[in-house]
Amino acid sequence: MDKPKIAVYKYSSCAGCQLQFINIESELTDLLGHIHISYFKEATSLEEDPPYDIGFIEGSVTCPHEEEKVKKAREDCKVVVALGACACEGCVNTLKNYHDLNDVVSRVYPHPEYIHTYEQAHGIDHFIKVDAYLHGCPVNRLELRELIVSVLIGKKPYLRPHAVCAECKINENECLIQTEKALCLGSVTRGGCNAVCTTNGRPCFGCRGPNEDANPEALVEIFKRDGHPLDEIKRRFLYFSGDTPVFRKGAEACV
Ligand code: SF4
Protein backbone atom coordinates (compact mmCIF):
# COMPACT_ATOMS: atom_id res chain seq x y z
CA MET A 1 0.00 0.00 0.00
CA ASP A 2 1.26 3.52 -0.83
CA LYS A 3 2.14 5.69 2.12
CA PRO A 4 -0.37 8.52 2.76
CA LYS A 5 0.81 11.80 1.27
CA ILE A 6 1.02 14.64 3.80
CA ALA A 7 0.93 18.38 3.12
CA VAL A 8 1.55 21.09 5.74
CA TYR A 9 0.30 24.59 4.91
CA LYS A 10 0.83 27.93 6.63
CA TYR A 11 -1.37 31.02 6.62
CA SER A 12 -1.47 33.83 9.25
CA SER A 13 0.50 32.29 12.09
CA CYS A 14 3.88 32.26 13.81
CA ALA A 15 4.91 28.80 12.52
CA GLY A 16 5.12 27.50 16.10
CA CYS A 17 2.67 24.67 15.42
CA GLN A 18 4.59 23.46 12.35
CA LEU A 19 7.65 23.47 14.56
CA GLN A 20 5.91 21.01 16.87
CA PHE A 21 5.72 18.69 13.86
CA ILE A 22 9.49 18.84 13.58
CA ASN A 23 9.82 18.58 17.37
CA ILE A 24 8.28 15.11 17.42
CA GLU A 25 11.67 14.09 15.98
CA SER A 26 12.12 11.02 18.18
CA GLU A 27 8.93 9.53 16.72
CA LEU A 28 9.11 11.27 13.34
CA THR A 29 11.59 8.76 11.94
CA ASP A 30 9.23 5.90 12.90
CA LEU A 31 6.26 7.80 11.47
CA LEU A 32 8.17 8.54 8.27
CA GLY A 33 8.16 4.81 7.65
CA HIS A 34 4.37 5.11 7.32
CA ILE A 35 3.80 8.56 5.81
CA HIS A 36 5.24 10.53 2.91
CA ILE A 37 5.78 14.28 3.28
CA SER A 38 4.78 15.79 -0.08
CA TYR A 39 4.62 19.49 0.80
CA PHE A 40 6.03 21.08 3.96
CA LYS A 41 7.97 24.26 3.23
CA GLU A 42 9.38 24.63 6.75
CA ALA A 43 10.92 21.16 6.66
CA THR A 44 11.80 20.35 3.06
CA SER A 45 12.31 21.97 -0.35
CA LEU A 46 10.51 19.02 -1.95
CA GLU A 47 7.17 20.12 -3.45
CA GLU A 48 5.04 17.42 -4.96
CA ASP A 49 1.80 18.20 -6.75
CA PRO A 50 -1.58 17.44 -5.16
CA PRO A 51 -3.72 15.48 -4.42
CA TYR A 52 -2.65 14.79 -0.83
CA ASP A 53 -4.20 12.39 1.67
CA ILE A 54 -3.90 14.61 4.76
CA GLY A 55 -3.49 18.39 4.82
CA PHE A 56 -2.41 20.01 8.11
CA ILE A 57 -3.31 23.68 7.96
CA GLU A 58 -1.68 26.15 10.32
CA GLY A 59 -2.84 29.74 10.61
CA SER A 60 -5.99 31.78 10.50
CA VAL A 61 -7.43 33.35 7.37
CA THR A 62 -7.05 37.14 7.40
CA CYS A 63 -7.06 38.25 3.75
CA PRO A 64 -8.58 37.35 0.34
CA HIS A 65 -5.35 35.70 -0.81
CA GLU A 66 -5.46 33.26 2.12
CA GLU A 67 -9.15 32.52 1.57
CA GLU A 68 -8.36 31.47 -2.01
CA LYS A 69 -5.46 29.31 -0.85
CA VAL A 70 -7.37 27.58 1.94
CA LYS A 71 -10.20 26.70 -0.45
CA LYS A 72 -7.67 25.25 -2.89
CA ALA A 73 -6.06 23.26 -0.05
CA ARG A 74 -9.50 21.80 0.76
CA GLU A 75 -9.88 20.67 -2.85
CA ASP A 76 -6.40 19.14 -2.80
CA CYS A 77 -6.64 17.14 0.44
CA LYS A 78 -8.86 14.18 1.35
CA VAL A 79 -8.61 14.95 5.08
CA VAL A 80 -8.08 18.45 6.46
CA VAL A 81 -6.72 18.98 9.97
CA ALA A 82 -6.73 22.42 11.62
CA LEU A 83 -3.28 22.64 13.21
CA GLY A 84 -3.27 24.84 16.30
CA ALA A 85 -5.28 27.68 17.76
CA CYS A 86 -4.80 30.04 14.78
CA ALA A 87 -6.39 27.52 12.41
CA CYS A 88 -8.97 26.28 14.94
CA GLU A 89 -10.27 29.51 16.46
CA GLY A 90 -8.27 32.34 14.90
CA CYS A 91 -6.16 32.84 18.06
CA VAL A 92 -4.44 36.20 18.65
CA ASN A 93 -5.03 37.22 15.03
CA THR A 94 -8.69 37.79 15.96
CA LEU A 95 -7.72 40.59 18.36
CA LYS A 96 -8.06 42.94 15.42
CA ASN A 97 -11.73 41.93 15.12
CA TYR A 98 -12.61 44.19 18.06
CA HIS A 99 -10.86 47.35 16.86
CA ASP A 100 -11.00 49.77 13.99
CA LEU A 101 -9.04 48.14 11.15
CA ASN A 102 -7.36 51.34 9.97
CA ASP A 103 -6.18 52.06 13.49
CA VAL A 104 -4.79 48.53 13.90
CA VAL A 105 -3.04 48.48 10.52
CA SER A 106 -1.45 51.90 10.94
CA ARG A 107 -0.13 50.99 14.40
CA VAL A 108 1.63 47.91 13.02
CA TYR A 109 2.78 48.87 9.53
CA PRO A 110 4.70 52.02 8.49
CA HIS A 111 2.97 51.83 5.07
CA PRO A 112 -0.61 50.68 5.73
CA GLU A 113 -1.54 51.49 2.12
CA TYR A 114 0.16 48.23 1.04
CA ILE A 115 -1.91 46.06 3.39
CA HIS A 116 -4.97 44.33 1.93
CA THR A 117 -6.66 42.51 4.76
CA TYR A 118 -10.14 41.56 5.92
CA GLU A 119 -11.77 43.48 8.76
CA GLN A 120 -11.90 40.22 10.71
CA ALA A 121 -9.64 37.16 11.06
CA HIS A 122 -11.17 33.69 11.52
CA GLY A 123 -10.24 30.07 11.97
CA ILE A 124 -10.26 28.01 8.78
CA ASP A 125 -13.67 26.38 9.36
CA HIS A 126 -15.21 29.78 8.70
CA PHE A 127 -14.29 29.10 5.03
CA ILE A 128 -13.95 25.34 4.54
CA LYS A 129 -15.03 22.03 6.05
CA VAL A 130 -12.52 20.73 8.59
CA ASP A 131 -12.25 17.03 9.45
CA ALA A 132 -10.20 17.20 12.66
CA TYR A 133 -8.87 19.83 15.05
CA LEU A 134 -5.61 19.96 16.97
CA HIS A 135 -6.06 22.67 19.55
CA GLY A 136 -3.59 24.82 21.45
CA CYS A 137 -1.02 27.56 21.01
CA PRO A 138 1.06 25.67 20.12
CA VAL A 139 -0.41 22.21 19.54
CA ASN A 140 0.54 19.48 21.96
CA ARG A 141 3.11 17.12 20.43
CA LEU A 142 1.55 14.01 21.95
CA GLU A 143 -1.85 14.91 20.52
CA LEU A 144 -0.25 15.58 17.13
CA ARG A 145 1.43 12.17 17.11
CA GLU A 146 -1.79 10.54 18.37
CA LEU A 147 -3.80 12.14 15.57
CA ILE A 148 -1.38 11.02 12.85
CA VAL A 149 -1.48 7.46 14.20
CA SER A 150 -5.32 7.56 14.43
CA VAL A 151 -5.60 8.66 10.79
CA LEU A 152 -3.10 5.97 9.72
CA ILE A 153 -5.06 3.17 11.39
CA GLY A 154 -8.48 4.63 10.50
CA LYS A 155 -9.50 5.30 14.12
CA LYS A 156 -11.43 8.34 15.33
CA PRO A 157 -9.01 10.63 17.18
CA TYR A 158 -9.65 10.93 20.93
CA LEU A 159 -11.03 14.39 21.70
CA ARG A 160 -10.58 15.45 25.30
CA PRO A 161 -14.00 16.64 26.50
CA HIS A 162 -12.88 17.75 29.97
CA ALA A 163 -11.71 21.17 31.12
CA VAL A 164 -8.13 22.19 31.97
CA CYS A 165 -9.24 22.18 35.63
CA ALA A 166 -9.46 18.36 35.56
CA GLU A 167 -5.79 18.09 34.56
CA CYS A 168 -4.86 20.84 37.01
CA LYS A 169 -6.41 18.78 39.82
CA ILE A 170 -4.73 15.56 38.64
CA ASN A 171 -1.44 17.47 38.95
CA GLU A 172 -2.46 18.28 42.55
CA ASN A 173 -2.22 22.05 42.05
CA GLU A 174 -3.90 24.48 44.36
CA CYS A 175 -6.48 26.49 42.45
CA LEU A 176 -5.02 29.87 41.45
CA ILE A 177 -8.46 31.48 41.66
CA GLN A 178 -8.68 30.45 45.30
CA THR A 179 -5.09 31.21 46.31
CA GLU A 180 -4.37 34.29 44.18
CA LYS A 181 -7.72 35.43 42.79
CA ALA A 182 -6.14 34.80 39.38
CA LEU A 183 -8.02 35.37 36.11
CA CYS A 184 -7.82 31.69 35.20
CA LEU A 185 -9.94 30.37 32.31
CA GLY A 186 -9.19 26.70 33.06
CA SER A 187 -12.80 25.83 33.93
CA VAL A 188 -14.09 26.91 30.50
CA THR A 189 -11.13 25.68 28.43
CA ARG A 190 -10.62 22.33 26.71
CA GLY A 191 -7.98 20.13 28.39
CA GLY A 192 -5.24 18.16 26.68
CA CYS A 193 -2.25 20.36 27.56
CA ASN A 194 -1.77 18.71 30.96
CA ALA A 195 -2.58 22.11 32.52
CA VAL A 196 0.95 23.20 31.68
CA CYS A 197 0.39 26.87 32.56
CA THR A 198 -1.34 26.47 35.90
CA THR A 199 1.08 23.73 36.92
CA ASN A 200 3.82 26.33 36.43
CA GLY A 201 1.97 28.98 38.43
CA ARG A 202 0.45 30.91 35.52
CA PRO A 203 -3.30 31.22 34.91
CA CYS A 204 -4.87 29.58 31.87
CA PHE A 205 -5.53 32.07 29.04
CA GLY A 206 -7.85 29.69 27.18
CA CYS A 207 -5.59 28.89 24.21
CA ARG A 208 -7.28 25.53 23.56
CA GLY A 209 -10.73 27.05 23.08
CA PRO A 210 -13.91 26.21 25.00
CA ASN A 211 -14.56 22.80 26.52
CA GLU A 212 -17.94 21.04 26.42
CA ASP A 213 -20.34 22.34 29.12
CA ALA A 214 -18.38 25.57 29.57
CA ASN A 215 -20.27 28.16 31.62
CA PRO A 216 -18.47 31.46 30.92
CA GLU A 217 -21.14 33.63 32.57
CA ALA A 218 -20.69 31.85 35.92
CA LEU A 219 -16.92 32.33 35.68
CA VAL A 220 -17.39 36.05 34.99
CA GLU A 221 -19.42 36.29 38.22
CA ILE A 222 -16.50 34.75 40.15
CA PHE A 223 -14.03 37.19 38.57
CA LYS A 224 -16.35 40.08 39.42
CA ARG A 225 -16.65 38.82 43.01
CA ASP A 226 -12.85 38.82 43.19
CA GLY A 227 -12.77 42.49 42.20
CA HIS A 228 -11.30 42.26 38.69
CA PRO A 229 -12.09 45.26 36.45
CA LEU A 230 -14.64 44.37 33.74
CA ASP A 231 -12.38 45.43 30.87
CA GLU A 232 -9.62 43.13 32.16
CA ILE A 233 -11.99 40.15 32.35
CA LYS A 234 -13.27 40.93 28.88
CA ARG A 235 -9.75 41.11 27.44
CA ARG A 236 -8.92 37.74 28.98
CA PHE A 237 -11.90 36.12 27.22
CA LEU A 238 -11.05 37.75 23.89
CA TYR A 239 -7.31 37.06 23.96
CA PHE A 240 -7.01 33.60 22.37
CA SER A 241 -10.48 32.30 21.64
CA GLY A 242 -12.65 35.40 21.40
CA ASP A 243 -13.94 34.30 18.00
CA THR A 244 -15.77 31.31 19.55
CA PRO A 245 -19.41 31.77 20.66
CA VAL A 246 -18.61 30.54 24.19
CA PHE A 247 -15.75 32.94 24.89
CA ARG A 248 -17.63 35.78 23.23
CA LYS A 249 -20.47 35.05 25.65
CA GLY A 250 -17.94 35.48 28.48
CA ALA A 251 -16.81 38.81 27.04
CA GLU A 252 -20.41 39.97 26.59
CA ALA A 253 -21.21 39.11 30.22
CA CYS A 254 -18.67 41.72 31.35
CA VAL A 255 -21.23 44.46 31.99
S1 SF4 B 1 -1.48 28.58 17.39
FE1 SF4 B 1 0.10 29.75 18.47
S2 SF4 B 1 2.01 28.60 18.12
FE2 SF4 B 1 0.49 27.88 16.62
S3 SF4 B 1 0.86 29.12 14.82
FE3 SF4 B 1 -0.76 30.14 15.98
S4 SF4 B 1 0.33 31.63 17.28
FE4 SF4 B 1 1.85 30.17 16.53
Ligand code: SF4
Ligand atom coordinates in the same frame (compact mmCIF):
# COMPACT_ATOMS: atom_id res chain seq x y z
S1 SF4 C 1 -6.03 27.11 38.74
FE1 SF4 C 1 -7.31 27.35 36.94
S2 SF4 C 1 -7.19 25.37 35.90
FE2 SF4 C 1 -6.48 25.06 38.02
S3 SF4 C 1 -8.31 24.43 39.15
FE3 SF4 C 1 -8.15 26.64 39.35
S4 SF4 C 1 -9.44 27.47 37.69
FE4 SF4 C 1 -9.00 25.32 37.23
Ligand code: SF4
Ligand atom coordinates in the same frame (compact mmCIF):
# COMPACT_ATOMS: atom_id res chain seq x y z
S1 SF4 D 1 -3.26 25.92 30.49
FE1 SF4 D 1 -4.64 27.09 29.20
S2 SF4 D 1 -3.37 28.65 28.19
FE2 SF4 D 1 -2.00 27.06 29.05
S3 SF4 D 1 -1.66 25.63 27.38
FE3 SF4 D 1 -3.38 24.84 28.56
S4 SF4 D 1 -5.21 25.69 27.55
FE4 SF4 D 1 -3.45 26.87 26.84
